[in-house]
Amino acid sequence: MSTPATTERMTRLLSLVPYLTARPEGVPLAEVARDFGVPERQLRRDLELLWMCGLPGYGPGDLIDLSFEGDRVRVTFTAGMVRPLRLTTDEAVALLVALRTLLDLPGLAEQDAVSRALAKVSAAAGHAAERVTPVALSVDAREQALAVVREGLERGRALHLHYYVPTRDERTERTVDPMRLHLVDGRWYLEAWSREVAGVRLFRLDRIDDVEVLDEPAAPPPQAAPRDIASGVYQPPPDAPVVRLRLARTARWVAEYYPVEDVREVDDPPGGLAVALRTADLAWARRLVSSLGGAAAVDEPAELAAAVAADARAALARYGPGDAGA
Amino acid sequence: MSAKRAERLVNLVIALLGTRQYVTAARIRATVPGYEPDDGTARADEAFKRMFERDKAELREMGVPLETGRTSVFDTEDGYRIARADYELPEITLTGEEAAAVGLALRLWESAQLAGAAHSALLKLRAAGLDVDPGRALPIQPRLDSDEPAFEPAYAAARDRRVLQFDYRRPDEDTPARRRVQPWGVVAWHGRWYLVGRDLDRQAPRVFRLSRVVGTPRAVGPENAFEPPADLDLAAVVAGQAGRSGGGEEHVVVVRARPGTAVGLRRGAQPLGAGEDGEDRLQLRTTEPWRLADQLAAYGPDVVVEAPAEVRAAVVERLTRLAAMGERA
Numbered sequence: 083m084s085t086p087a088t089t090e091r092m093t094r095l096l097s098l099v100p101y102l103t104a105r106p107e108g109v110p111l112a113e114v115a116r117d118f119g120v121p122e123r124q125l126r127r128d129l130e131l132l133w134m135c136g137l138p139g140y141g142p143g144d145l146i147d148l149s150f151e152g153d154r155v156r157v158t159f160t161a162g163m164v165r166p167l168r169l170t171t172d173e174a175v176a177l178l179v180a181l182r183t184l185l186d187l188p189g190l191a192e193q194d195a196v197s198r199a200l201a202k203v204s205a206a207a208g209h210a211a212e213r214v215t216p217v218a219l220s221v222d223a224r225e226q227a228l229a230v231v232r233e234g235l236e237r238g239r240a241l242h243l244h245y246y247v248p249t250r251d252e253r254t255e256r257t258v259d260p261m262r263l264h265l266v267d268g269r270w271y272l273e274a275w276s277r278e279v280a281g282v283r284l285f286r287l288d289r290i291d292d293v294e295v296l297d298e299p300a301a302p303p304p305q306a307a308p309r310d311i312a313s314g315v316y317q318p319p320p321d322a323p324v325v326r327l328r329l330a331r332t333a334r335w336v337a338e339y340y341p342v343e344d345v346r347e348v349d350d351p352p353g354g355l356a357v358a359l360r361t362a363d364l365a366w367a368r369r370l371v372s373s374l375g376g377a378a379a380v381d382e383p384a385e386l387a388a389a390v391a392a393d394a395r396a397a398l399a400r401y402g403p404g405d406a407g408a
Numbered sequence: 409m410s411a412k413r414a415e416r417l418v419n420l421v422i423a424l425l426g427t428r429q430y431v432t433a434a435r436i437r438a439t440v441p442g443y444e445p446d447d448g449t450a451r452a453d454e455a456f457k458r459m460f461e462r463d464k465a466e467l468r469e470m471g472v473p474l475e476t477g478r479t480s481v482f483d484t485e486d487g488y489r490i491a492r493a494d495y496e497l498p499e500i501t502l503t504g505e506e507a508a509a510v511g512l513a514l515r516l517w518e519s520a521q522l523a524g525a526a527h528s529a530l531l532k533l534r535a536a537g538l539d540v541d542p543g544r545a546l547p548i549q550p551r552l553d554s555d556e557p558a559f560e561p562a563y564a565a566a567r568d569r570r571v572l573q574f575d576y577r578r579p580d581e582d583t584p585a586r587r588r589v590q591p592w593g594v595v596a597w598h599g600r601w602y603l604v605g606r607d608l609d610r611q612a613p614r615v616f617r618l619s620r621v622v623g624t625p626r627a628v629g630p631e632n633a634f635e636p637p638a639d640l641d642l643a644a645v646v647a648g649q650a651g652r653s654g655g656g657e658e659h660v661v662v663v664r665a666r667p668g669t670a671v672g673l674r675r676g677a678q679p680l681g682a683g684e685d686g687e688d689r690l691q692l693r694t695t696e697p698w699r700l701a702d703q704l705a706a707y708g709p710d711v712v713v714e715a716p717a718e719v720r721a722a723v724v725e726r727l728t729r730l731a732a733m734g735e736r737a
Binding site for chain 1: 411412417418419421422423425427439440441466469470471472473494495496497498499500501502503505506507508509512513514516522524525526527528529531532533534535536551563566567579580582591592593594595596598609619620642643654655669670671672677700701702703705706707708709711712720724725726727728729730731732733
């Protein structure tokens, strides 16, 4: 019956007069629009509508009154709308869960402020906060590198780090200019300009083995554009070669874990799943298939299957004949 | 929503906030602009009734505490009012630091499940006079997995404490099975959403991964049908479940690795020095020996298992299967 858009506009309409009441000196229209997250055009429509509303009687002294001075808007009569509507359960949950999550983050210097904010918001939320909160966000709380990385960001210093690259099973050493920290799906990532590769890279914090803050200032070059991670941290290039696998039942989790395409059910193996993965890195694919211990068959490319088998034969040769029939 | 309806709803809120008396529907119809006027026909009465019902539902949906009752015993029908104390957000003041924390916290929901609720919460805090700027100071970008269609119904059922019914398919099962659950809550754990609750058919607490739900979960039965455990820690339930899959018992495994290889393995290993053949001996601890065997097999000839015998056998078994794969291809 009520669409999100209806509720959204009503929330805005009921909040605007209290918002202006709390700022008696007036606010530039552009700032109000920004605070409410709407274009200025929409804001003007909202204000014009509110101007027509007021107390029963609806005479000149009963209607909400706004005054415009230059680009600033002020409320001169509120018709009794002085405070915003209390928080709904969903709003209280969104706030409280997020604050609790922050509280669990290690290395966050603002812990005290977070916990005070949490107490105040809980009190203001009243009934809406009384129940067991039906949502929890769990973040990886073990990052030792976090405090050092944040120090680098806050002081604007470059970082020197040892980074483990699982796809190549390598430990690399780099000097980076930190840009931002991301918390994506419960994991921390440092977005930084990597000087060695002259590009912006994401570094997962649990793969940073060693990190120190350097004395030299962080200076990401102008071409260091933040990465768009809205559709995931790992985005295989669309033209990357395709690896086609048939997953046995015990390996079907791969389709949940990695970005896959062309998923279809197959009978060989029974209850199996055919998937396509895109990767420019065949060494990574070889590791993946090997770690599945035979529960994934390689349909494509043939050299991948051959490499996996050759690796396995070389490994078997290192075990004694006594192990063969095991 | 039409501007006319928005205007009517705002006027209705102002009118009911501005009175201590209960106001009857007839009186609302006569005073608040925008309602179908009373021209004595049943058609107009019907139209008004429908409109008014919709408006009441809309306000309640938004959380406006619309009360019904009678001001005096002489009243012949129920009226409506909004108690200011229940309507208004209580006073709240935050220091600059606290406001920054709230702004940062709300960014967790950016484009995620509760983004809409987080946005309107932010508007209300601003309307209460707070300057909450989500972009301020901290160079941190939190983000949650945003694509989980089962979240909304699962969350709503947990919030309203209604039994949830859904088809659930584990990756190692061929067909989904119907589950009936008292949902206690939803948890984002290691980037994935889980539903925690009491499985009514198994009569035990269970954890379900939302991405394995087939179709749309359906809430059945009345609200407040159950009470979640008082000391519930949702994240701990999910973490406990995930940790249990290994059986819990710790195994010590010793391997030999060629120098300079198996970098990832060494990150969690204790070095035991070099073996006679010049290879590095490493000691690993795990509660999930079969997963470790998977990992060890993937290192191919770079790593050989010394002990224990069952892990050694498990790796050889995997390697044998992998070697055979090449023959078929």
